[in-house]
Amino acid sequence: MSEYTELKKVASQVRRDIVRMVHGAKGGHPGGALGCTDLLVLLYFKLMKHDKNFKMDGIGEDIFYLSNGHISAVLYSVLARSGYFPVAELATHRKINSRLQGHPTPHSHLPGVRMASGSLGQGLSVGCGTAQAKKLNKDDRFVYVLMGDGEQQEGQVWEAAMYAPHTKLDNLIGFVDYNGQQIDGPCDKVMSLGDLGAKYKAFGWNVLSCDGHDFAELEKTILKAQANKGTGVPTMILMKSEMGAGVDYMMGSHKWHGTAPNDAELASALTQLLETSGDY
Amino acid sequence: MKKYPFTEKKDTRSGFGDGMTELGKTNPNVVALCADLTPSLKLNDFENQNPERFFQIGIAEANMISIAAGMTIGGKIPFTATFANFSTGRVYDQIRQSVAYSDKNVKICASHAGLTLGEDGATHQILEDIGLMKMLPGMTVINPCDYNQTKAATIAIADHKGPVYLRFGRPALPVFTAPDQKFEIGKAWMVNEGKDVTIIATGHMVWEAILAGEKLAELGIDAEIINIHTIKPLDEEAILKSVGKTGCVVTAEEHNILGGLGESVARVLASNLPTPIEFVAVQDTFGESGTPDQLMEKYGLKDRHIVEAVQRVIKKKK
């Protein structure tokens, strides 16, 4: 049995949750959510120090911000499966009177969510603020921020990219979900990102890259980023991922960025994803 | 007409800066963020006395607002500081999502609001900021009238839990409110009791209203003058009580006629006590370069414009 058997089981269940949630809501963003599943599972089920008895300030805890808020389904599933709120509540995603809004927000008082996102480009700045506050509070835990690759086109990302090295935020670890896709097509067609790693390097970041679907490599890379603490340099991890990962017909294009599967498509997806801890 | 003698003129932004200096001494949770306008916002003392609690963000206002939202953990109270235009219009979406919708305790402090910024012209003279901020759910909007009131407001908002927009300005104006005043958010200040008309003024226009009140007294008109420093939440009770007595209203603000204090007052009156009303405000235009005084004259924001508005509105009284 591999070291990651348990995490793989969780990831399979989370992917089932994601496709069932967007199917149930007849809308949402499965592509990016499936592509970031392995990362969030690894963070919430192994690497992050966090408390399901949620406290907004997260003192002494690692804090995760989802800047690409459209992939909320994966965050909701991981939070529910971690015990932040009942998994049954996943069925309310995107529906009226739900705490699981289309894009995440603390305004609806959902345990586990600290910041609204949905309008792209703000999360890295928020992470800078929290990383700074953690230093002020003498709290030595980490701040993680996940962004999309298309999101890198927002100017504010680069304001934060300049700020973090200047202020020596080595407790800040960023991820780019490097799936090469956005709404209108491949990023390189819409607005090429160029050599993204070189850009972050030029801004003063420690830049790492890894396969976003290989738990061992992801973990090694994140541990390397953590070990960078003390150097005064923040780390950005370019995480190569596959939009729609885990569901064959969703992979390989931008088509499933924001489309829900129909009944037949859902059935096909579920045959590819083992139910490991009970559907909600 | 009550007398408001003054011995000095000071800018309201210095009230902000001095309020921050005091907060630096009294409240260890207060942190300040500035986007390359530290001297303009009068934050040098705060920076020098609290270097570990002062954050230079550079010319990156969007970044500043989102950083402030992220910084609120552990009880920190971030005060962001830049010009009013770059505090609101430039960063509306960041305020909306990361501050207001995320329920973060951030104080957005905005100098050089309105026409009295002067020579830099319309790019910098925002006249829409009160409207932008008052429309955000949960946002408190404050526009104090002189140095002392701005200092008191700065200190008071640190104790208020929730997002606040604090608006102040550039020019030196008479200091006429009490130095030791207690600033109560959402509570109108009765400047002068009268019976013929209610003048409701905010920010720099309160002084113009006082000058207008003196001229009106000479004309035999007894004006009640109310300072609404908190545009949201609005002290509806004070407004209705006064207007119930006088039967007509003039509002005065250094802001566009659309979306400002006047419209808020009109809404309260329309639904509770329909009353003749006149608005002294900028008539849905941009500003331009000029001295503050020239601009206030050209755009109809001087004491004489308030007097004329009072004469018009009194004629409409039943």
Ligand SMILES: Cc1ncc(C[n+]2csc(CCOP(=O)(O)OP(=O)(O)O)c2C)c(N)n1
């Ligand atoms: C400021 C802003 N502009 C536009 C959008 C609309 N939008 C939502 S997701 C998206 C594409 C994001 O691409 P990427 O970051 O690569 O995410 P992915 O499609 O890979 O999940 C866009 C344009 C938005 N949410 N926010």
Ligand SMILES: [Mg+2]
């Ligand atoms: Mg993408």
